[in-house]
Amino acid sequence: MADTAPSPAGSRTRVLVVAILASFVAFLDGSIVTVALPAIGEDLGGGLATQQWTVNAYLLTLGALILLAGSLSDSFGRLRVLTWGLIGFGAASIACALAWDPGILVIARAVQGMAAALLVPSSLALITTAYGGPARARAIGTWTAWTGTAAIIGPLLGGILVDWATWRLIFAVNVLPVALTLLLMLGL
Incomplete structure (x- = not known):
């Protein structure tokens, strides 16, 4: 599918x-990490600074780059930028899960935030390109509801993963939806 072509209903x-x-x-990654901070600090050390930068590195890069990412999406194509974001987000998630040092975790979180900045505007731009009129409003409403759900699910899922396994799974859990999304994008 071209970035500007109308789409059939199934597509x-x-x-x-x-x-x-x-x-x-x-959005999930913005909230899931909060409940894992004590476990991360206990495992990697670094005290409160590690915990703060684990959150801040992600949120600062996401917030700082989201407008630029929207412009990149307009310039290079929504699907291409979304693909870059997904690959970067998946790789950074794996790096976060494997981090052996607080500095490595913070750097990986910053990269993850950069990649997340590519995901949000590109995904919304895909919707506005594929849908028109009242169908667009419904699609954006559905998209908004699900992204809001991610923020709610995050702490619950994070708590379960940290209590039953390890804090590292809060990052590794991203790999499956990223891979599924890339698979679904084939042929769009």
């Missing part, structure tokens, strides 16, 4: 699912 549904999954991981 539009797949675009919506791709957009939801792509932004879902970005």
Whole structure:
């Protein structure tokens, strides 16, 4: 599918699912990490500074780059920028899960935030390209509801993963939806 071509109904549904999954991981990661901070600090050390920068590195890069990412999406194409974001987000998630040092975790979180900045505007732009009129409003409402759900699910899922396994899974859990999203994007 070209970035500006109208989409048949089945393709539009797949675009919506791709957009939801792509932004879902970005919003999930913003909230899932909060409940794991004590476990991260205990395992990696670094005290309160490590915990603060684990959150701040992600949020600062996401917030600082989100407008630039929207411009990149307009310039290079929504699907291309979304693909870059997904690959970067997946790789940074793996780096976070494998971090052996607080500095490595903070750097990986910053990269993850940069990649997340590519995901959110690109996913919304996909929806606005594929849908028009009242269908666009419904699609954006659905996208918004699911991304909001990610922020709610994050602390619950994070708590379960930290209590039953390890804090590292809060980052590794991103790999499956990222891979699924990339798979769904084939042929769009």
